[in-house]
Amino acid sequence: NSKVIQTPRYLVKGQGQKAKMRCIPEKGHPVVFWYQQNKNNEFKFLINFQNQEVLQQIDMTEKRFSAECPSNSPCSLEIQSSEAGDSALYLCASRGGNTGQLYFGEGSKLTVL
Amino acid sequence: GDSVTQKEGLVTLTEGLPVMLNCTYQTIYSNAFLFWYVHYLNESPRLLLKSSTDNKRTEHQGFHATLHKSSSSFHLQKSSAQLSDSALYYCALSGNNRIFFGDGTQLVVKP
Numbered sequence A: 001n002s003k004v005i006q007t008p009r010y011l012v013k014g015q016g017q018k019a020k021m022r023c024i025p026e027k028g029h030p031v032v033f034w035y036q037q038n039k040n041n042e043f044k045f046l047i048n049f050q051n052q053e054v055l056q057q058i059d060m061t062e063k064r065f066s067a068e069c070p071s072n073s074p075c076s077l078e079i080q081s082s083e084a085g086d087s088a089l090y091l092c093a094s095r096g097g098n099t100g101q102l103y104f105g106e107g108s109k110l111t112v113l
Numbered sequence B: 001g002d003s004v005t006q007k008e009g010l011v012t013l014t015e016g017l018p019v020m021l022n023c024t025y026q027t028i029y030s031n032a033f034l035f036w037y038v039h040y041l042n043e044s045p046r047l048l049l050k051s052s053t054d055n056k057r058t059e060h061q062g063f064h065a066t067l068h069k070s071s072s073s074f075h076l077q078k079s080s081a082q083l084s085d086s087a088l089y090y091c092a093l094s095g096n097n098r099i100f101f102g103d104g105t106q107l108v109v110k111p
Helices: A059-064
Strands: A005-007 A010-013 A019-024 A031-037 A043-050 A053-057 A065-068 A075-079 A088-095 A102-104 A108-112 B003-005 B010-014 B019-021 B024-026 B033-039 B046-051 B057-060 B063-066 B076-078 B087-095 B098-101 B105-110
Touching: A005 A088, A010 A019, A019 A088, A019 A108, A031 A075, A043 A059, A043 A065, A043 A075, A043 B098, A059 A065, A075 A088, A102 B033, A102 B046, B003 B087, B003 B098, B010 B019, B019 B105, B033 B063, B046 B057, B046 B063
Parallel strands: A010 A108, B010 B105
Antiparallel strands: A005 A019, A019 A075, A031 A043, A031 A088, A043 A053, A065 A075, A088 A102, A088 A108, B003 B024, B019 B076, B033 B046, B033 B087, B057 B063, B063 B076, B087 B098, B087 B105
8 A cells, every 4th residue: 555645635725825735755765756637637747856856847847836855854846826727636656666666645636716 | 759648538338348448658668667557536546557578468456468569558458347447547657767647548337
């Protein structure tokens, strides 16, 4: 069973508000991914970290999102100014080993009113 | 670049019938891993199957898939669908520190 912990499970924000989500990856997993699962159930890659360093991120993440994965603290993903289109399930996943298998958290469901 | 294609967005079938969900991919990595993840409502997605070995069948929980590098395919199959198999199924590919997901196939199994 996955031990990736995501909080909060649900959050509701108004447009323009900040929205912050946290993720504790599985112990010993150095790589952390954030995905957005949209209303069409498609997984959209946002950003990934190896240890505390950003490996890759998409343009949207670079401009409106801030994310970090400090040592000894939860990883976080924050939307600086929420938009209606940001309403989605945000999934955190961690990866250890060589196969690339991901272990997912249960997600944080964001609703932007 | 790397990509995964799941051509069926929705598959609806009757309990007891065989299941086949299609997955094809593109990658430059000869040792890429292919995965099937299953996502039940209100749960986290979890791994169902994985493989990097050409022409070797991998099985788990009644599902099976065989990676065919010659056709770049990793179709998910089950001989007899159960109601509890209703879920979203994602095919995924690992490479270059990224995991590339298909758009997912919603499987609906009816009595």
